[in-house]
Amino acid sequence: MKLIPFILVGFLFSISVQAQLPNVFYQSLVDQVSYTEVEENLTELAGFGEKTLGSAAEENALNWMKDLYQSWGYTDIELHEVNAYGQSGYNLIVTKTGTLYPDTYIIVDGHYDTVNGPGANDNGSGTAVILETARILKDISTEYSIKFIHFTAEEWGLFGSYQYVEDIVIPQNLDIRLVFNIDQVGGVAGQINDTITCEQDESSPHHNNSESAAYTNDLMNYMETYGGLFTDLSYAYGSDYVPFQEEGFVITGIYEYNVSPYPHTPQDTLENLDFEFIHKVAKGTLGAVCHFAQATETMGIHEIDSSKIKIFPNPADRFIQVNTQGNEIQNVQLMDLSGRILLEEKFQQNDFQINTSGLADGIYILKISNGNSVSNQKIIVQHK
Numbered sequence: 001m002k003l004i005p006f007i008l009v010g011f012l013f014s015i016s017v018q019a020q021l022p023n024v025f026y027q028s029l030v031d032q033v034s035y036t037e038v039e040e041n042l043t044e045l046a047g048f049g050e051k052t053l054g055s056a057a058e059e060n061a062l063n064w065m066k067d068l069y070q071s072w073g074y075t076d077i078e079l080h081e082v083n084a085y086g087q088s089g090y091n092l093i094v095t096k097t098g099t100l101y102p103d104t105y106i107i108v109d110g111h112y113d114t115v116n117g118p119g120a121n122d123n124g125s126g127t128a129v130i131l132e133t134a135r136i137l138k139d140i141s142t143e144y145s146i147k148f149i150h151f152t153a154e155e156w157g158l159f160g161s162y163q164y165v166e167d168i169v170i171p172q173n174l175d176i177r178l179v180f181n182i183d184q185v186g187g188v189a190g191q192i193n194d195t196i197t198c199e200q201d202e203s204s205p206h207h208n209n210s211e212s213a214a215y216t217n218d219l220m221n222y223m224e225t226y227g228g229l230f231t232d233l234s235y236a237y238g239s240d241y242v243p244f245q246e247e248g249f250v251i252t253g254i255y256e257y258n259v260s261p262y263p264h265t266p267q268d269t270l271e272n273l274d275f276e277f278i279h280k281v282a283k284g285t286l287g288a289v290c291h292f293a294q295a296t297e298t299m300g301i302h303e304i305d306s307s308k309i310k311i312f313p314n315p316a317d318r319f320i321q322v323n324t325q326g327n328e329i330q331n332v333q334l335m336d337l338s339g340r341i342l343l344e345e346k347f348q349q350n351d352f353q354i355n356t357s358g359l360a361d362g363i364y365i366l367k368i369s370n371g372n373s374v375s376n377q378k379i380i381v382q383h384k
């Protein structure tokens with residue numbers, strides 16, 4: 001929950017954007033967002049009780065989320081220790097590797113700690129939305145890597161996100177394309193919850209503000225197109241995107257438009273939420289993340305396990321090295337984006353090079369066929 005400076009409330013305004021046509025593939029994923037799954041996960045989260053930093057409830061919630069990600073098949077799962085006021089707990093970071101830009105990240109984050117109550121809305125709702133997004137995207141290729149991050153100690157002053165930026169983002173010089181923060185999207189039972197507030201960066205430093213405005217404008221379109229919600233534009237403040245924003249990263253976020261009176265009280269419970277609204281928010285969020293991370297439809301009927309095929313360097317200059325780790329390769333084709341075959345070769349060994357020195361800078365498709373299986377991989381040629 002965020003304390004709204006009262007003087008600014010009057011400046012919130014609604015804009016209505018013409019909903020765009022959905023991407024057919026993204027819509028097919030959005031259709032998989034499950035009301036039941038979101039409801040069950042949110043019920044589980046609220047059931048742990050008050051999840052303050054260092055509490056048993058916080059640790060139980062952490063372990064439960066970790067197990068859930070593992071049950072879906074995620075393997076890159078990290079815990080990052082957070083310390084504040086003599087207590088310690090963990091941020092949970094789950095990474096999904098991108099196909100084209102593995103070292104560039106979309107961060108989808110929200111806090112899971114709570115204060116003075118079970119935090120069904122603040123921020124069980126956002127946590128459940130992130131979980132559902134991760135569940136559906138598990139086996140979907142995305143060009144950019146995604147980090148799903150569940151921060152702790154937000155309620156005590158954004159300690160989890162501040163320490164993550166300080167301990168990891170800056171020392172490791174992480175290349176972050178966008179931080180998408182989800183905090184308190186539960187709606188208010190008994191009210192008409194048909195609008196989501198999308199938040200753009202209006203704070204100093206200002207060099208990242210215009211990019212934030214562009215992403216937030218896109219976010220509003222996706223929330224309308226895939227979530228079926230109206231949108232409201234506001235400014236970002238008081239949640240876990242702030243430490244990233246202060247370091248110059250590009251941020252956006254969502255927050256409920258009908259602001260619940262219950263967060264930070266024992267009444268922040270399931271019965272005070274609007275599950276229909278959360279379901280719509282989850283759909284809009286998934287559609288947005290598909291666009292931000294560039295989810296791609298796999299093209300083959302029988303797909304070779306792409307994670308077993310290593311292609312490097314990518315972007316390539318004079319050659320690309322391909323390692324198929326045991327797949328028997330029969331035919332390799334390099335095509336431009338219109339499908340024109342520029343090069344065709346047969347290889348018996350699973351380790352081979354393709355000469356790219358004669359190709360113009362651009363994006364190409366490398367098609368590797370093996371009997372009835374096929375893998376299409378995007379490669380970039382960029383001459384130095």
Ligand SMILES: [Zn+2]
Pocket residue numbers: 001002111122123154183184
């Ligand atoms: Zn919150």
